[in-house]
Amino acid sequence: MRIGIPRALSYYKYFPLWKEFFTKFGAEVVVSPPTNKKMLDLGSKYVVDEICLPVKVYFGHVNYLKDKVDYLFVPRIVSVERNEYTCPKFMGIPDMLVNIENLPKLIGPTIDLTKRDNKLWKVVLEVGSLFSKNTYLILKAWSDASMSLKKYNQDWLNQSFPEELMITNIDKKEQGVLNIAVIGHEYILYDKFLSMNLLEKLAKLKVSVFTIEMVNQKTINKEVSIIPKKIFWNFAKNAIGAAFYYNKMGEISGFINISSFGCGPDSISNSMTVHHLKNTQITKPILNLTIDEHTGEAGINTRIEAFYDLLKRRVV
Amino acid sequence: MGNMYIPVKGLLEYLNLDIIVPPPSSQKTLNLGVKYGPEFACLPLKLNLGNLIEARELGADTIIMAGGVGPCRFGLYSQIEKEILSDLGYVYDCLVLEPPDKHLGQFIMRLRKIIGTNSWGRVIEAIKFAYQKAYAVDIIEKKVQYLRPLEKKVGTADSIYRHILNTINDAQSINSLQEATNLGILKLDQVPQNINSEVIRIGLIGEIYTLLEPFVSFDIEKELGKLGVHVTRSLYLSEWINSHLLMNYYKKEHSKPFAELAKPYLNYFVGGHGRETIGYAVGFAQEGYHGLIQIAPLTCMPEIIAHTLLPRVKENYRIPILTIYVDEQSGKAGLLTRLEAFIDLIRRQNNNRRIVQ
Numbered sequence: 314m315r316i317g318i319p320r321a322l323s324y325y326k327y328f329p330l331w332k333e334f335f336t337k338f339g340a341e342v343v344v345s346p347p348t349n350k351k352m353l354d355l356g357s358k359y360v361v362d363e364i365c366l367p368v369k370v371y372f373g374h375v376n377y378l379k380d381k382v383d384y385l386f387v388p389r390i391v392s393v394e395r396n397e398y399t400c401p402k403f404m405g406i407p408d409m410l411v412n413i414e415n416l417p418k419l420i421g422p423t424i425d426l427t428k429r430d431n432k433l434w435k436v437v438l439e440v441g442s443l444f445s446k447n448t449y450l451i452l453k454a455w456s457d458a459s460m461s462l463k464k465y466n467q468d469w470l471n472q473s474f475p476e477e478l479m480i481t482n483i484d485k486k487e488q489g490v491l492n493i494a495v496i497g498h499e500y501i502l503y504d505k506f507l508s509m510n511l512l513e514k515l516a517k518l519k520v521s522v523f524t525i526e527m528v529n530q531k532t533i534n535k536e537v538s539i540i541p542k543k544i545f546w547n548f549a550k551n552a553i554g555a556a557f558y559y560n561k562m563g564e565i566s567g568f569i570n571i572s573s574f575g576c577g578p579d580s581i582s583n584s585m586t587v588h589h590l591k592n593t594q595i596t597k598p599i600l601n602l603t604i605d606e607h608t609g610e611a612g613i614n615t616r617i618e619a620f621y622d623l624l625k626r627r628v629v
Numbered sequence: 630m631g632n633m634y635i636p637v638k639g640l641l642e643y644l645n646l647d648i649i650v651p652p653p654s655s656q657k658t659l660n661l662g663v664k665y666g667p668e669f670a671c672l673p674l675k676l677n678l679g680n681l682i683e684a685r686e687l688g689a690d691t692i693i694m695a696g697g698v699g700p701c702r703f704g705l706y707s708q709i710e711k712e713i714l715s716d717l718g719y720v721y722d723c724l725v726l727e728p729p730d731k732h733l734g735q736f737i738m739r740l741r742k743i744i745g746t747n748s749w750g751r752v753i754e755a756i757k758f759a760y761q762k763a764y765a766v767d768i769i770e771k772k773v774q775y776l777r778p779l780e781k782k783v784g785t786a787d788s789i790y791r792h793i794l795n796t797i798n799d800a801q802s803i804n805s806l807q808e809a810t811n812l813g814i815l816k817l818d819q820v821p822q823n824i825n826s827e828v829i830r831i832g833l834i835g836e837i838y839t840l841l842e843p844f845v846s847f848d849i850e851k852e853l854g855k856l857g858v859h860v861t862r863s864l865y866l867s868e869w870i871n872s873h874l875l876m877n878y879y880k881k882e883h884s885k886p887f888a889e890l891a892k893p894y895l896n897y898f899v900g901g902h903g904r905e906t907i908g909y910a911v912g913f914a915q916e917g918y919h920g921l922i923q924i925a926p927l928t929c930m931p932e933i934i935a936h937t938l939l940p941r942v943k944e945n946y947r948i949p950i951l952t953i954y955v956d957e958q959s960g961k962a963g964l965l966t967r968l969e970a971f972i973d974l975i976r977r978q979n980n981n982r983r984i985v986q
Contacts, residue, residue, distance in 0.1 A: 361936050363928065363954065389897060398700035401900040405934035408895045412937070423897065542708040542725075545699030577930040580669035581705050588712040 314340045316420070317382035319374030320347065322367060322403065323390050325499040328477065329465040331386060333458035338444035343382050345374040348506035350608065352377050359412040366573045366605060367500050368402050370507060376413055384418050391425035397547040398427065400578055469526035474512075478503050481516040490519040491624055494559035496552050496586075497571035498579075499526065507604060508571060509613050515569075518621050523565060525555040532558055540585070549582035556586045560595055566624045567598040569617075574605040598623060630673075631841035632766050632866060635798050640759035641693070642801070644747050651684040654844040658683060663957050665713050671702060672845060672926040672956050673838040678710055685719050693743065696727030701901040701931060726874075758806075760875065762797060763867040765810040769793050772817045774861065777854025778829075779822040787851060789816050826857060829975055832913030834863040834906045835924040836932050839955055841866065846924055847961045849968070853922075856972045861918075863887075863909035864902070887912065894938045903931030907938055914946035920975045921948060922968075927956040949975055 316335050318324060324344075332342045345352075348370050356373025378385060389407045392398050407421045420443065422436045434452070441451030468475040474482050480503065483490075493515065501507045502524065515522055533554030537544060544550040559565045570586075572579040587599065600620040602613060634650050641648050652658075654676050661682045662675030681692060697704030707725045714721070724739040744752055769790060776786040793813035800806040831853060839845050840862055850860045871879045887908025895907045910921050923939065925932035936952050943950045951971045953964065 361933060363933050364937065391897070396698065398900070401700045401903065401930035401934060404700065404897055405895065405899045405903070405931075405937070408897070409934065409937045411941075540708065542696075542705065543698075545704060575669065575928045577671070577702055577928055580667050580671075580928070581702050581709055584667035584670070585705075585709055585712060588709075588716065591716075 314384065315343050315382040316340045317343045317345070317378035317385045317417070319371055319378060319385075319387070320345045321371040321374045321504070322406075322500045323388070323399075325478070325503050327462065330458045330462040333461040334440075334454050335386070337454035337457060338441075340444070343378065345377045348373065348504050350506070353506075353606070360409060363575060364402060365575050365577075366507065367498065367504075368406070370500075370504070371406070372410075372413065375410060375416075379413065379416050382417055384420050385416065386420045389421055389423040389425075391423060392427040392547070393424065394426060394547055395429075396427060396543065397545055397550060399547055402577075466526070469524075470529055472523075472527050474503075480512050482512070483516055483519050483521045490521075491566050491621065491628065492521045492523060492564050493567055493569055493624070494523045494556070494562075494565050495569045495571065496525060496556055497569075498548060498573070498576075501571055501573060501604065507573075509604070509608075509610050511569070511571060511602070511613070511617070514614065514617055518617075520621065523559055523562075525551050528555045528558050540589070544582070544585075546578045546582070549578045553582055553586050553589075557589065560590050560593060560597060565597065566628055567600070567620070569600045569602065569620070571602045571604065574603050598627070630838055631843065632763075632770070632794065633841065635766055635794065636759040636763040636866070636870065637693075638798065639762040639800075640755050641743075643755035643758050644744060644752065646743065646745070649684055649687045649689045651680040651687070651689075654680065654842060659844075659957055665717065667709070669928065670709075671929055673836075673842075674702065674706055674709070675957065676838075676842070676845065677706060678713060681710055681714060682717075682719070685714075685721070689721070691722040691724070691742075693724050693726070696725035698728060699900065703901070756875075758803065760867060760870055760879065761803060761806060762800070763870050765797050765806060766794065767865045767867045768810065769797075769813045769817070770865070772814065774850065774854075775859060776817060776820055776822065777851065778857045778859050779826055781821040781823055783855055785820050786817060789813070789820070827976070829856075829858045829920070829972060829979075830918045831858050831860055831972075832863065832909060832918045832921045833860050833924065834909050834913075834921060835902070835935075836906075836926060836929050837864055837869065837902055839924045839926055840864050845926070845955050847955075847959070847964050849922070849924065849964070852965060852968055853972070856968065858972060861913070863905055863913075890915075894941055895934070899931045899934045901929065901931030903935045906932060906935040907942065910935075910939060910942045910950070911946070914942060914948045918948065919979065920971065921950045922971070923950065923952040925952075925954055927954040929954075949978070 318328065318331060335342050352373035353370055355376050356371070357369045359372045359376070360369055375385060375387065387407060387410060389404065390399050391404050410416065420440060422440050424433070424436055426433065437455045438448065438451055441454065445451055465475050474480045495502065495511070502512065505513070512522060533551055536554040536557040537550055544553060556568065559568070570583060572583060600616060602616065638648055638650055658676055658679035662679035666675040666678045694707055696707055704727065707723055711723060724743055773786045773790045780786050793809065796809040797806060800809050833840060833850070841864065853860050871877060887905050890911040891904045891908035895904055898904060906923060913921055923932070923936060939950050939952070949971065951967065953967065
């Protein structure tokens with residue numbers, strides 16, 4: 314039994330969890346290759362232009378996998394934390410997927426933790442029942458899979474990128490010349506095509522990169538608590554919290570913010586972050602990069618180099 | 630947002646508060662909002678921001694607005710507007726009407742400030758009064774929508790409409806409100822109509838702000854009226870107030886179960902009015918409307934989802950659908966051209982069908 318997982322959107326946050334879970338039942342997990350232009354072009358056909366780039370990429374990956382697997386794992390991830398949503402586009406994906414012809418069978422559970430009685434274990438049993446009638450086995454598989462995810466997240470908290478992502482990070486203690494906090498959705502930042510290889514470029518400049526995933530939840534929640542209104546998007550909350558935290562960190566010289574053109578939540582959270590950072594006494598420079606379907610890297614390269622120069626001069 | 634100021638003013642005046650209604654949204658409002666608002670924010674935020682700045686210029690020191698808990702951006706408007714305006718040196722008290730997620734105590738304190746010395750009984754009366762005003766406005770508006778394609782002289786219904794809105798707005802009691810409404814209906818019933826007009830029925834669906842605020846929709850309903858179109862919207866103010874704020878206290882006349890209708894296409898809540906848009910699209914199609922127009926601010930997330938799904942509704946019901954996104958760069962001429970072409974297409978299709986029959 315081959316189960317396809319698109320290498321897009323929530324993949325970057327949860328992949329070890331899903332892979333481990335399905336593998337425990339003897340299924341073969343097939344992940345689509347890294348994003349390329351052809352995938353994006355083919356995927357874009359199935360959605361309207363105004364939808365953001367990462368979702369177009371997701372459709373590209375689904376389209377790629379559809380004839381290579383027996384099942385596609387395409388969960389509807391509405392919410393992973395109480396009173397916080399992912400994004401409306403995430404919430405509508407399974408309905409939009411139907412636009413693609415010749416899809417294999419879909420495993421598309423809804424994960425909505427905003428509601429009190431939507432317990433995760435119910436979803437786990439629902440999905441697990443496709444493979445086994447044995448509740449104990451399903452829950453054991455889930456438990457093992459959760460350990461895998463925990464280890465994956467621990468890599469982040471140890472200030473390094475998990476091996477699976479195949480990204481270099483300069484260790485600040487040894488080789489790093491500059492420390493920059495890079496804020497962006499994980500499905501943009503760790504997708505080399507979408508991010509135009511931002512992280513590799515920074516590594517080449519011997520910049521040590523700090524990301525949202527490297528800050529623990531407790532710190533993030535503490536940082537955002539100064540905002541009176543609850544931020545009801547999970548990513549935005551994490552991004553704002555991490556930015557506030559990194560702002561206070563003396564060794565961080567500046568920020569790079571990477572967003573997709575047309576991203577709804579980012580349009581609000583970026584503005585809020587800038588407002589709050591401006592109101593502290595600290596003045597770390599911020600570089601804003603907006604990605605869209607243009608693939609010319611020259612513009613991005615110039616801006617990164619200029620920003621690097623600016624930061625180096627300030628440090629000296 | 631369109632006529633919303635009428636019920637809100639009614640509510641607050643009933644509670645003896647000193648109200649400032651910002652001037653109707655205009656290019657000046659938009660320019661202010663675009664200048665100070667985040668570039669990629671949706672258009673309603675920018676206009677709302679402009680409204681607040683204009684209200685401040687008139688001396689407002691307290692803002693009352695609705696809020697939300699996501700995933701639509703609207704829930705964060707109050708927070709981000711406060712931040713932007715404080716950067717401009719405008720500090721104000723703000724009461725956001727939404728389920729309080731953090732400081733219940735603070736919410737109640739602020740609410741008390743608004744209510745002042747009024748009794749809770751009076752507050753309930755005020756809410757009822759506000760709803761009646763919204764309901765009256767909707768009755769009149771629906772009549773005007775009906776008359777626009779039929780009136781012998783273009784603009785007659787609208788000039789009566791403007792006048793009635795003023796009298797409804799000025800009404801201080803249920804009685805005078807009832808009088809104003811009845812007079813309005815009488816006057817509208819007397820508008821001379823063309824009997825033989827071929828009227829096209831269009832369902833107007835989409836995001837609430839662009840549906841209700843004529844400034845951002847470039848008066849789309851009036852323009853469609855001139856093209857011989859009877860417009861019905863998926864959203865009317867009193868219905869929205871009833872279902873979102875009053876927990877369906879008032880019995881609905883003919884409610885469309887939009888969630889049910891939307892199910893084959895969109896099976897989950899996506900925020901905003903995404904599901905309503907699909908549900909009403911299906912509803913209108915089933916009722917034999919000739920076409921649908923979806924209107925939304927650029928980058929509106931729930932509407933983008935709906936837009937992606939509408940082609941299947943179009944296919945299944947063979948109903949033409951036009952989607953229009955508006956932002957600060959939108960121009961009326963462009964919109965008119967598209968409307969004319971769309972209505973032309975529909976008329977031609979209808980004629981062809983008749984010939985075939």
